[in-house]
Every structure is written in C-alpha cells, then in structure tokens.
Amino acid sequence: MRDDLLDPRGVLLHESAGSREEAIRRCGRALVDVGAVAEPYIEAMLERERSISTYVGEGVAIPHGTAASKEDVKRDAICVVRFPDGVDWDGDQVTVCVGIAAKNDGHVPLLAALAEILLDPDRARTLREATEVHQVTKELTS
Template sequence: MRDDLLDPRAVLLHESAPDREAAVRRCGRALADVGAVAEPYVEAMLERERSLSTYVGEGVAIPHGTNASKGDVLRDAICVVRFPGGVDWDGEHVTLCVGIAAKDNGHVPLLAALAEILLDPDRARALREATEVSDVIKELTA
C-alpha cells in the first residue's frame, strides 16, 4: 500500500465507542482532522454504513463514504482506529476500523491492498493488537 495514504496522526489505537455509529464518526473525524475529507464526508460514511455494513470479518470494519460523497474527498487517505474494548457492529465484535477516503476509483486498489493484508491471519492479528503507531504503519506499508 502506498505509504503516503496513512498520516501517522490518523492512527488512533486506544479509542472507545458506545456503538457502531460513534465508531464510524470517529473514523470520519480522523480523516477530516488530517485534511483528507471535508466535513460532509463523515455523514456520508454513516449513510453508507446504514445501507450496507462495512464489517469484513476477523473483527475488522472498513467504513467509507458513498459514491455521491467523492466530491468531499480532498485526497486519498486511510485512517486506522483501534477500539480495544470492541464495538458491537450489528452483532459482530469489531476492534479495528480502517476508514477509507478515495477520489474517483481510488478505493478499488485501496480495498484490494487492505484485503490482501487482512486475509493474512498474522498481519490481521498484528494490526488488531498494535499498540504503537509505528507498528501499524510498518504493517500497512510492508
């Protein structure tokens, strides 16, 4: 995965959220805080989540906006938000969210790269259990 997609300030490893909506908001906020998206993108992430769960298995969700929200993406980026206590994701237990912001069709290679990482049990576990920002960056840019 391109190493310019992940700003270290968008790696939050000790978060908590009472529910899925709050977790998605936290991801959107992380992307907005590093200048990757405009404010409306956060609501578009929630809209996407309400229409189709972004849970992908192994305790991981990949929240992202709707196709209509691509104009609110300022630059391609991801955030990694870890919820050590877990979040109920419509009956699933999520501890790691990887939020995506991508212009045009930029989400396709991003999702493919993430899938490759998350399908490797050792790498997925390393991400879920990471406590240092440098570990997350190493795992995602290896």
C-alpha cells in the same frame, strides 16, 4: 499500499465507542483531522453503513463514504482507529476500523491491499493488537 495514504496522525490506537455509529464518526473525524476529507464526508460514511455493513471479518470494519460523497474527498487517505474493548457491529465485534477516503476509483487498490492483509491471520492480528503507531504503519505500507 502507498506510504502517502496513511498519515501517522490518522492512527488512533486507544479509542472507545459505545456504538457502531460512534465508531464511524470517530473514523470520519480522523480523516477530517488529517485534511483528507471535508466535514460532510462523516455523514456520508454513516449513510453508506445504513445501506450495507462495512464489516469485513477478523474484527475489522472498513467504513467509507458513498459514491455521491467523492466531492468531499480532498485526497486519497486511510485512517486506522482501534477500539481495544470492541464495538458491537450488528452482532459482530469490531476492534479495528480502517476508514477510507478516495476520489474516483482510488478505493479499489486500497481495498485490495487491505484484503491481502486481512486474509493473513498474523497480519490481521498485528492490526487488531497494535499498541504503537509504527506497528500499524509498518504493516500497512510494507
């Protein structure tokens, strides 16, 4: 995965959320805070979740906006938000959200790279259990 996609300020490892919606809002806020998206993108992430779950297994969800929200994306980016106590994701437990912002088809290589990591149980565990930002950036950019 390209190094410039993950701003270390977008790696939040000690968050908590009382609901899936709250967790998605936290991811969206992280993308806003690193300058990757405009504020309306957060609502688009929630809209996407209402149409189809972004849970992908291994305790990981990949919230992202709708096709219509691409105009709110300033640059391709990801954020990693860890919820050590977990979040109920419609019956599944999510401990890591990888928020994605992508213009055009920029999300396709991002999703492919994430899938590769999540298909490797050791790498997925590293993401779920990371307590230091450098652990996450190393895993996602190596």
